[in-house]
Amino acid sequence: MSRALFVCFDSEESALVTGCAAALGLPFDTLMLSGEGGAGDKSFVAGFEAVPPADGLAEALLSLSGQYGRIAFVSSMRSKDLAGRLAGLLDAAMLTDVIAVESADTFHLPMVAGSIVTTAKVTDGTLVFTFRPSNFAKDLPSTTGSTEKIALTPASRTQRTKAAARSGGRPDLAQAKIIVTGGRPLKDAATFEAVLGGLADKLGAAVGATRAAVDSGIAANELQVGQTGKIVAPDLYIAAGVSGSTQHMAGIKDSKIIVAINTDADAPIFESADFGLVQDLFTALPEIQAAAKGT
Amino acid sequence: MRILLPIKRVIDPYAKVKPLGDGSGIDTGNVKFDVNPFDEIAVEEAVRMKEKDPSIETIAISIGGAECEDQLRKCLAMGADKAILVESTREHDPSTIAHELKAWVEELKPDLILMGKQSTDGESNQVGQMLAALLGWPQATYASKITIEGGNIEVVRETDSGEETLTLPLPAVVTTDLRLNEPRYIALPGIIRARNKPLEKATEKSNKEPNIRYTKFQSPPARPAGRKVANVTELLAALSERGVSL
Ligand SMILES: Cc1cc2nc3c(=O)[nH]c(=O)nc-3n(C[C@H](O)[C@H](O)[C@H](O)COP(=O)(O)OP(=O)(O)OC[C@H]3O[C@@H](n4cnc5c(N)ncnc54)[C@H](O)[C@@H]3O)c2cc1C
Ligand SMILES: Nc1ncnc2c1ncn2[C@@H]1O[C@H](COP(=O)(O)O)[C@@H](O)[C@H]1O
Numbered sequence: 001m002s003r004a005l006f007v008c009f010d011s012e013e014s015a016l017v018t019g020c021a022a023a024l025g026l027p028f029d030t031l032m033l034s035g036e037g038g039a040g041d042k043s044f045v046a047g048f049e050a051v052p053p054a055d056g057l058a059e060a061l062l063s064l065s066g067q068y069g070r071i072a073f074v075s076s077m078r079s080k081d082l083a084g085r086l087a088g089l090l091d092a093a094m095l096t097d098v099i100a101v102e103s104a105d106t107f108h109l110p111m112v113a114g115s116i117v118t119t120a121k122v123t124d125g126t127l128v129f130t131f132r133p134s135n136f137a138k139d140l141p142s143t144t145g146s147t148e149k150i151a152l153t154p155a156s157r158t159q160r161t162k163a164a165a166r167s168g169g170r171p172d173l174a175q176a177k178i179i180v181t182g183g184r185p186l187k188d189a190a191t192f193e194a195v196l197g198g199l200a201d202k203l204g205a206a207v208g209a210t211r212a213a214v215d216s217g218i219a220a221n222e223l224q225v226g227q228t229g230k231i232v233a234p235d236l237y238i239a240a241g242v243s244g245s246t247q248h249m250a251g252i253k254d255s256k257i258i259v260a261i262n263t264d265a266d267a268p269i270f271e272s273a274d275f276g277l278v279q280d281l282f283t284a285l286p287e288i289q290a291a292a293k294g295t
Numbered sequence: 296m297r298i299l300l301p302i303k304r305v306i307d308p309y310a311k312v313k314p315l316g317d318g319s320g321i322d323t324g325n326v327k328f329d330v331n332p333f334d335e336i337a338v339e340e341a342v343r344m345k346e347k348d349p350s351i352e353t354i355a356i357s358i359g360g361a362e363c364e365d366q367l368r369k370c371l372a373m374g375a376d377k378a379i380l381v382e383s384t385r386e387h388d389p390s391t392i393a394h395e396l397k398a399w400v401e402e403l404k405p406d407l408i409l410m411g412k413q414s415t416d417g418e419s420n421q422v423g424q425m426l427a428a429l430l431g432w433p434q435a436t437y438a439s440k441i442t443i444e445g446g447n448i449e450v451v452r453e454t455d456s457g458e459e460t461l462t463l464p465l466p467a468v469v470t471t472d473l474r475l476n477e478p479r480y481i482a483l484p485g486i487i488r489a490r491n492k493p494l495e496k497a498t499e500k501s502n503k504e505p506n507i508r509y510t511k512f513q514s515p516p517a518r519p520a521g522r523k524v525a526n527v528t529e530l531l532a533a534l535s536e537r538g539v540s541l
Pocket of ligand 1: 182183184185209210211212213224225226227228229230240241242243244245246247248251261262263264267279280281282308309332415
């Protein structure tokens with residue numbers, strides 16, 4: 001376990017690895033699947049325009065990753081897709097969503113929708129893990145010793161026949177400093193967009209949704225925040241018409257400030273919100289929008 | 296065509312759980328257990344495929360204690376043809392589960408493995424990908440739509456940034472996301488009726504040792520209690536005190 005490799009899907013991720021690398025306390029290199037940059041002693045640049053499907057890619061990564069005792073990824077759907085496959089090929093241990101590093105073989109991770117934090121010890125061999133960057137220091141100084149182009153040629157039997165296209169020009173949930181989230185009472189897509197979208201745009205915020213809102217077609221799937229959606233940690237999280245289910249809270253509890261707007265003074269979300277406003281969201285959000293100076 | 300459905304018995308996703316006082320585990324004393332919601336989605340999908348094509352055979356398989364029989368019975372009641380309970384009370388981690396499932400795949404030779412993207416208690420989101428890697432099969436995780444056409448399967452899958460479509464040759468591993476379908480409701484009589492469907496009990500085939508040990512279970516730090524504000528003006532003032540001006 002002498003060295004660690006941090007695998008980054010894009011340049012934005014390379015800024016997120018230094019805190020975790022420091023906590024791990026091992027010398028490390030980065031592999032940039034797409035984008036430039038990197039951190040650590042050496043940065044391998046693969047230069048993919050679109051990162052290929054996981055099955056072929058994991059195999060192509062074998063010879064490089066085989067030299068490392070710890071292989072780490074920023075937690076995301078795409079990284080878990082690849083990391084699990086790579087761990088399988090390496091017959092390595094894997095930990096998902098590491099939130100703290102005690103040592104290079106002892107880690108903390110959330111379980112059961114964030115109700116439990118467990119300590120996991122790796123007893124033997126290589127470890128592949130994903131970590132939540134919001135739980136680690138950001139932008140620690142890091143030198144990149146050298147950059148090396150690396151040619152990975154995945155032979156995937158899986159074909160991507162239609163690529164994903166992210167809708168709208170709003171900030172990504174994972175990166176946003178402010179998130180405005182709506183729940184079931186937003187009624188329909190047009191109302192959701194008018195009431196939340198307007199405020200979000202004025203604040204330069206990302207838009208999020210509960211599973212109930214996504215399930216009833218009010219918001220797009222990729223906007224779902226929570227245990228089974230995206231885990232977020234913005235400076236400010238505004239939840240409007242959100243009851244505060246365990247599954248939703250599991251995705252937002254590392255936010256710096258949580259604001260809840262709900263007509264029900266007993267809604268569970270008020271237990272975890274820094275500031276709670278018992279008011280109809282259809283009057284509260286426009287008032288906030290009108291009062292805000294905006295970006 | 297044969298579809299294998301790996302099923303995990305999980306803590307009821309709506310239950311509130313706490314660690315045991317000594318931190319040695321999770322206090323499940325008063326907690327119900329259920330089929331992992333994502334596995335239920337996998338069973339529902341397989342049953343719907345079979346409703347269209349009766350030649351399809353569906354087999355649910357679970358690794359765990361004798362009590363997993365309840366969850367397998369539920370899958371049979373939903374419409375699975377057959378169930379296998381691999382009885383095991385030793386400690387597992389995702390890799391031991393993947394190795395055990397691999398051994399069963401070699402025996403049962405399914406064309407498709409449909410399983411949850413993650414378990415709602417362990418939340419590791421690993422077993423599907425590991426199993427696919429061990430078998431050398433193509434994989435599609437987070438499926439929200441599945442179409443089988445000849446020897447291929449087309450999967451619309453969720454990504455961090457919208458939906459993409461993958462086409463992969465069978466045999467393959469596909470893991471389910473929430474929007475694939477809404478599982479049917481099974482009332483108790485249905486579960487009782489499923490009692491005469493075949494449920495085979497077996498012992499483990501793999502002797503892979505776990506390489507992860509879970510040594511301590513704690514509650515996460517609670518967020519400090521907040522306060523209510525009377526109106527939007529007060530809210531904005533409170534935020535600005537905390538250094539956020541909108
Ligand atoms: C396996 C599993 C995984 C899940 N994963 C997730 C997940 O990742 N993310 C997630 O969000 N959920 C998830 N859920 C669902 C979760 O349990 C809840 O059902 C969901 O979060 C509820 O969404 P909601 O708060 O929008 O709706 P509701 O619970 O219906 O709450 C609506 C709230 O709005 C308030 N309200 C009504 N009208 C107004 C108004 N005019 N102004 C202000 N407030 C108003 C009500 O008082 C209520 O509190 C999951 C569930 C399961 C079983
Ligand atoms: N003990 C088990 N027996 C059978 N299948 C399992 C078991 N544990 C996990 N799985 C399968 O693996 C999937 C992913 O689980 P996990 O990787 O643990 O989050 C689950 O949705 C199940 O389909």
